[in-house]
Structure formats: C-alpha cells, structure tokens
Amino acid sequence: MRNFLKLLNFEVNRFFKLYLILIGVIIVSQFIGAIVVSKGFMDRADQNQLSMSQNVKEYFSFNYFFDSEWFLLPVFFSIAMLMIYVFFIWYRDWFGKNTFIYRLLMLPTDRITIYFAKLATIMLLILGLVALQILLIPIEIQIVNSIIPTDLQSHFSFYHFSSFEIWGWMYPNTFTEFILIYGVGLIFVAVLFTAILIERSYGLKGIFFAIVYGMLSFGVFFVPIILNEFSNGYFYSLEVLLMIIVVSIIVLGSAILIANHLLKYKIRV
Amino acid sequence: MKKYWKTLLISLIIVMTIGTYYIQQAMAKGASFKIETTSGYKGEIDNLILQARYQSGNSYRRLNISKDGSTNQNSSFIGELIGRNNPLMFQKYIQDYRNFIRGKVLNPGQYFEDEDRLIYTTFKSNGRNKGLGNFFTLQIDTLDKKTNDSSSFEINMPDQVRYDWINEHDVYVENGKIKILAISYLNGEEELHIYTVDENKKELEHDLMLAKLESEEIGQASISILNNNNKFSNENYFLYLVEKYKYPDNGDRETISSEIYLYNYLNNEVKELTIPVELKPHVKSMILHGTDILIPVRSANGLVLKRYNIETKQWEEHLHFKYPGITNEDDDDELFSQITDGKLYLVNRTSDGHLLFIGDVRTGESLYEGKIINENKENRAADTSLFIEQIYNNIQLIEEHTFK
Numbered sequence: 001m002r003n004f005l006k007l008l009n010f011e012v013n014r015f016f017k018l019y020l021i022l023i024g025v026i027i028v029s030q031f032i033g034a035i036v037v038s039k040g041f042m043d044r045a046d047q048n049q050l051s052m053s054q055n056v057k058e059y060f061s062f063n064y065f066f067d068s069e070w071f072l073l074p075v076f077f078s079i080a081m082l083m084i085y086v087f088f089i090w091y092r093d094w095f096g097k098n099t100f101i102y103r104l105l106m107l108p109t110d111r112i113t114i115y116f117a118k119l120a121t122i123m124l125l126i127l128g129l130v131a132l133q134i135l136l137i138p139i140e141i142q143i144v145n146s147i148i149p150t151d152l153q154s155h156f157s158f159y160h161f162s163s164f165e166i167w168g169w170m171y172p173n174t175f176t177e178f179i180l181i182y183g184v185g186l187i188f189v190a191v192l193f194t195a196i197l198i199e200r201s202y203g204l205k206g207i208f209f210a211i212v213y214g215m216l217s218f219g220v221f222f223v224p225i226i227l228n229e230f231s232n233g234y235f236y237s238l239e240v241l242l243m244i245i246v247v248s249i250i251v252l253g254s255a256i257l258i259a260n261h262l263l264k265y266k267i268r269v
Numbered sequence: 270m271k272k273y274w275k276t277l278l279i280s281l282i283i284v285m286t287i288g289t290y291y292i293q294q295a296m297a298k299g300a301s302f303k304i305e306t307t308s309g310y311k312g313e314i315d316n317l318i319l320q321a322r323y324q325s326g327n328s329y330r331r332l333n334i335s336k337d338g339s340t341n342q343n344s345s346f347i348g349e350l351i352g353r354n355n356p357l358m359f360q361k362y363i364q365d366y367r368n369f370i371r372g373k374v375l376n377p378g379q380y381f382e383d384e385d386r387l388i389y390t391t392f393k394s395n396g397r398n399k400g401l402g403n404f405f406t407l408q409i410d411t412l413d414k415k416t417n418d419s420s421s422f423e424i425n426m427p428d429q430v431r432y433d434w435i436n437e438h439d440v441y442v443e444n445g446k447i448k449i450l451a452i453s454y455l456n457g458e459e460e461l462h463i464y465t466v467d468e469n470k471k472e473l474e475h476d477l478m479l480a481k482l483e484s485e486e487i488g489q490a491s492i493s494i495l496n497n498n499n500k501f502s503n504e505n506y507f508l509y510l511v512e513k514y515k516y517p518d519n520g521d522r523e524t525i526s527s528e529i530y531l532y533n534y535l536n537n538e539v540k541e542l543t544i545p546v547e548l549k550p551h552v553k554s555m556i557l558h559g560t561d562i563l564i565p566v567r568s569a570n571g572l573v574l575k576r577y578n579i580e581t582k583q584w585e586e587h588l589h590f591k592y593p594g595i596t597n598e599d600d601d602d603e604l605f606s607q608i609t610d611g612k613l614y615l616v617n618r619t620s621d622g623h624l625l626f627i628g629d630v631r632t633g634e635s636l637y638e639g640k641i642i643n644e645n646k647e648n649r650a651a652d653t654s655l656f657i658e659q660i661y662n663n664i665q666l667i668e669e670h671t672f673k
Binding site: 005008009012013016124125127128130131132134135171173174175178231232233234235236 | 272273275276279280282283285286287290291294295363367371372
C-alpha cells in the first residue's frame, strides 16, 4: 500500500505542471466563453427589440453556453490530452532520457503495483477535471447573471443540467450511473495499459498481439449489448445490466492477470 | 505526509465536489406536485395515478402524481432498469408473469385477458418480397393464469397477405374464436381488418376488410379507431372513423367527409352512425363506454356529455358536469378528459394550477373536485407547463422506496 501511494504520488507529480496548464486553459476558455456567449445573446436580443414590432421573447438557456465551442473545445482538448497521456505514462519510462523503467521494475515491490499506480493516476486526473467542471459552473452562472437580466433567462436549477447531452454523459443523473460510466472508463484504460505492455513484451509481433487482444476485450465487453440487440428485447434491462457487470469483471480481471504475468516474466527493458 | 500534498489535494477535491454534487442532486426534487381536495369524497383519488409530463423548452421530465404527491420518473437509472419506466399498466403484468411477457411488445392492443387466461397475439414478418411487402405469420401465445403454463401456435397468413407492417389495436376472444383488429400498411395503402382465428383448429378462419384507403389518398384521408385500447378485456363494440379531407391553398384543413362506423363483435355487423351536425366537430373525442357512445362537448361553465345508446339506438338525455375555472371555451388543448370505468376524469388548466374533476357518467353527479398544485412555485421555470397524458385507477405500482 505504501509503495502504491509513493508510486501514485510520484506519477501525479510528474504530470502536475502540465495538469495545471490544462486547468488554466479550461478556466480561461470557459470564462471568456461565458462572457462572449452572454454578450452575443444580449446583442441579438437588442437587435430583435429594434427590428421586430411584436414582442418575440427569446430566453437564454444555459444550453447556449454548453453548445458553444468555448465550452466544448477545452473539454475535448482535455479528453485528448489525457488519452495521449495514457500512452505517454508508459512510453516515457522507456524512451525518456534514462530508461527509467529499469529502476521502476527493480523496486522491492510487486511489479503490478506500478500498473495500479499508473491506472489510479489516470483516473485521478480525469476525476479531478470532472470535479473542476462542477466548481466552475456556479461561477459561470454568476458571469451570465451579471450580463443577462434574469427575466431574459429560462431558469433551470443547477441540478437539472443533466437534461443536456454532454453534461448528462459527464455527470449522469445518479451516483450509481456515475460509478457505472467511469467504471467503463477504468476498464477501457486498463485494457489499453495491458495492450501497451503486450507491445512492450513482444516487440513488433507484440503490436499485432496487442491489437488482437484489444479487439477481443472490446468484443467480449459488447456481447451483452449485441445479444440484447439481436434478441429483440428478450432480456429485461436489469438482466442486461447484470450481464454487462459480469463481462466487465471478466475483461478487467483478465487485463490485470495478463499485465501481472507480463510484468513478472516477459517485460523487456 | 507533506510529500503527498498534490495527490491528497486532488483526491480531496474530487471526493468533496462530486460527493456534494450528488448529495445535493438527490435532495433537489425539481418540480413536485400535490393534489388538494376542494370538495367531494377524498377516497376517489386513493388509487389514482396521473401520468404527466413537465416540459421546459425542449427538455421534459415524466412524473406520476398521486394523492401522496409526485414522483419523478426519469431521475433514477436503477428505477429505469427495474422497469419503472415501462408503461404503467404493464408493470403489474411484468411482475406477475415475468416469463410470459419476456420479449413481448408492450402494446395493450395485442393482449386479451379474462379470469383464466392471458393471450398475446403478434404478426411477425418473414422477410421481404421484392418490394411487395413482407409475408407475415400470426403468433398466438396463451398463458393459463391458474397453472402458469403457456402454449403457443403460429399461423401462416395466406400468400396474398403482404404488408409493410401491421399495427394491432384490439384482441377480442369469445367461444374459441380470437378476433384481431389491425390496421395494415402497404405502399401508402391502409387497410382496416378483422382477422378471425379458430383457436381449436389453429387456423385463420376469416379475414374481413372493413375499410381501405388507396395510396393516392395519402395525406387526404385517415382511418382512426376511437376506442380506448388501454384495456385487455373484451369490449363488444368498437368505433372507427374514416375521414377524407383536403388542404386548400390557404392551408387550413377542410374536412370533406367524416363517417363513423360501429362494429359489433358479437354478430360481425358494421353500421354507419348518423351524427347530428352540431356534434360533427367533436367526433374525434368520442368515447365508447359499454353500450353508450359519449361525446364530451365544452360548455360555458363546464362540460356536456352527449350520450347515444347503441342498443336502443336513441340519443339519451345529456349529462352536464359543472366545474369552475374555464377560461377559454375553444381552447381544446388545455383540457384533458378521460372516461374509465364509469367515471369522467377532467384536468383543466386554470390561472392558479390545474383543476382535477371526477364525475359519475351514469348519473351526471360530481364526485370529486381538487387542484393539482406546484409545491415549489418560486423556482418554477418561466416557460414550463404540466401536461397530463393518462390517468390510471387501481394499478399496482412497483414500490417506489425499494430502490433509489
């Protein structure tokens, strides 16, 4: 456990500067976005008032902000950065200035701890950004409120944002769904990690194995969903969920077992 | 410890923010409604569930309103998984006959139920036939409710029966005959059929076509079935309306003809009904109730129910239900009305909420009056409103408190 925490902290430290930059980009872009979108709405509202005799009132919905590139681009940028880092977190240890992986593997601890520490790092970084977004929204609402008079806004309580698409995926309605969605994310990262280790263990041949392994895991994971599709609603939704949970455990379990085996016996430095 | 501050800080922020977010979200109820009795017998709403939609802009939530307040329908994922979002009337059936209902379409028009049996009928298509529609087989599943045994048989429809799809609207079972009322579609043509199946011989005995629209009539004619098909049990009659209309240049729909027919399952007879001219605009809201045909018409201070008795072939004295708060007589969208088991249910928007009215269709008496009130009016959205979709009485719901 102590070794895991040390490794985790070490990995977080390595990404921290870049992480702060990422956070800065998100904050700046979204705050500017909130101002630009609100101002744009007010300009249109003013024009409407001038040009139209009848009072066609358009209400500002926070959706406008969520649909704008100011909000979406930093979100997708962060997703892309973290996706790249999923690979980088391993390969930097091989291709860095000094082959750091050599020292890591020599540590007096189970080698799978390295795998877990890196996995936990990625999840921590993702969830950190997810939490950051929750903190930013109330501030952005304040910005919008200071520009657009409240009687021009359609009121939707903060906790009802989940009706909006992207928000609904990032912050599902209930905590159960939250766990499920980010659980799937965790499995996805674990499978990628194991695929990387396969490549690191078998070289060029490994790339082929890694792709086959990735596709196999992907296929197994989707069996319940495909089964449900082709059985014409034969299964009740609860049964489908149970099947998904079972295959998730299989996919995640095999990813960890394979990674453990590779790290112990096959890994090349 | 000091060494780990970055990791600790990130973890702390994650747990605190996401934790608070979900705790607060669980507590934020959103729109919640309750029913307040104004007059009448309170027991009338004991088993009542109003299935409603609460709309704000282009997002909406579903809720059920009962005497205990309202419950949000799409807030719980697990609730959705255990089937709480299935049509209300099917929830009890899924609970009681889980294996029988498995994989079946939840359309009440495809089911029949009496004391002993639950019957499900479905037209299954067997692949396409070069643009001439699909061949169909008719599958009939029967569940013996006492022994819980189910049996099933299939009938190949005759070769000439080729459609794009078939929509079932009613199943009538009597004396070993299963009659299925369906509208079938092929290349823009629409046909209203009654298929009669002999249960014992397991064969299609008769195929009666009641009405047909040619493909040239797309958008200028329609067949509609006026029965309430939220029922599994037999109704001896059904009403259908064949309308022809056109759209002149100025755009408003102009009805050329609208004919109402009454079909009698007992003797397979079809009769055209003559509707007094003043009632013609209201035919769409006709309701078949036992041997009565009821037409609700708005009046200055309430609702008038015109009654026609099928057996005596007479228009009977109409019933007048009086209730307060009508603002606009012509505004039909504002009014929700439903007649179930001898009771008239009305929900009408008024200046301070929604009026719920229950009346006795046999006597014309008012049984209950109440108000549906938004409990947290102060955070009501500027452009939201409540729409009632269906009222259910005596339906057993899956317990709300067992799952979050």
